[in-house]
Amino acid sequence: MESSQIKRKNDFFERLKKLSKDYTILIVIAVLFAFFSIASPHFLSYFNIRNIFQQTTAVAITGIGASMIIISGGMDMSLGMTLCVSSCAAAWLIKFGGWNSWLALLIAMIIGVAMGAMNGVLRAYVGLPLFVVTLGTQLVGKGFSQIITGASPIPSMPKDISWIGRGYIGNDKWGVPISVVAMILLYIIISIILKHTKFGRHLYATGGNAEAAYFAGINVKRTQLIIHIIGSMFAALGGIFLMTRLDSAAITNGESYPFDCTIASVMGGITLGGGRGKPVHSLLGALFLTLFFNGMTMMNVDPFVQNVLKGFVLVLAITIDALRSKQRT
Numbered sequence: 001m002e003s004s005q006i007k008r009k010n011d012f013f014e015r016l017k018k019l020s021k022d023y024t025i026l027i028v029i030a031v032l033f034a035f036f037s038i039a040s041p042h043f044l045s046y047f048n049i050r051n052i053f054q055q056t057t058a059v060a061i062t063g064i065g066a067s068m069i070i071i072s073g074g075m076d077m078s079l080g081m082t083l084c085v086s087s088c089a090a091a092w093l094i095k096f097g098g099w100n101s102w103l104a105l106l107i108a109m110i111i112g113v114a115m116g117a118m119n120g121v122l123r124a125y126v127g128l129p130l131f132v133v134t135l136g137t138q139l140v141g142k143g144f145s146q147i148i149t150g151a152s153p154i155p156s157m158p159k160d161i162s163w164i165g166r167g168y169i170g171n172d173k174w175g176v177p178i179s180v181v182a183m184i185l186l187y188i189i190i191s192i193i194l195k196h197t198k199f200g201r202h203l204y205a206t207g208g209n210a211e212a213a214y215f216a217g218i219n220v221k222r223t224q225l226i227i228h229i230i231g232s233m234f235a236a237l238g239g240i241f242l243m244t245r246l247d248s249a250a251i252t253n254g255e256s257y258p259f260d261c262t263i264a265s266v267m268g269g270i271t272l273g274g275g276r277g278k279p280v281h282s283l284l285g286a287l288f289l290t291l292f293f294n295g296m297t298m299m300n301v302d303p304f305v306q307n308v309l310k311g312f313v314l315v316l317a318i319t320i321d322a323l324r325s326k327q328r329t
Helices: 002-022 024-039 046-071 079-095 101-124 130-149 159-166 178-196 198-208 210-215 220-246 257-268 279-298 303-328
Strands: none
Touching (some): 079 101, 079 220, 159 178, 178 198, 178 220, 198 210, 198 220, 257 279, 257 303
């Protein structure tokens, strides 16, 4: 009886230790939240907290795709421009092409699929280095965005789609943003898929050791292709949420997202080596980023200084990932 109680106690502490290790980012978020609440009198208000979650939406949704690609053993530097070109194309079709708004948004998603398919084919079937491939498609996306917009913002999205990024469940004053609810639902769905489906198992196996996955009978190339298509689809979806929240499309939309998504994923606990991590880690990392820079803004920290801090956070995230990987080996 006594030995079984000791065993249960040890199991409880092991689970607690694993939980604290996997979700250290929650402690960091709590500390930041407490610090900014004391440092700025305007930080701890419902409207600012709601704003933080609303600002997190686009990068977090894009981060779903980015985290899946990282888990698969890759890194896509073109996701920000996929977000940009898809939203710019949709905005142009709506404002200047006279297209139905929802059909234009469908075209945005198709553009995302096309860019993801291009990356996936060049990585999996041609065998080109993914970093180089996605830098190339990043330039392609940026060029097309400039051509579409003429390097000028396309403002004023129609009301039939503006609710996607700016609408609330309840009234505008105290309601919950629709975009935040959609973000949480998407993370729940993807988490269930990765945990309980064959596709999820294939994803982790491919990221952990592609050669071993191949000899285990997994179609590694097809898995990589599908991952890039899904990743770019989420980037295009993130572009729709960002465009409708900002009420405009511009070539600067999503410009920093490749770095933001990488920082968010790694800070959250996803390893750059692939094969480890959960999508929810990317969500927590994205929330950390938004919270951090919102607090900096509330404290009137210069935006240029914030860019320097973002660089330090990126280096810190990679360092933490390297140390985490050493501990496992």
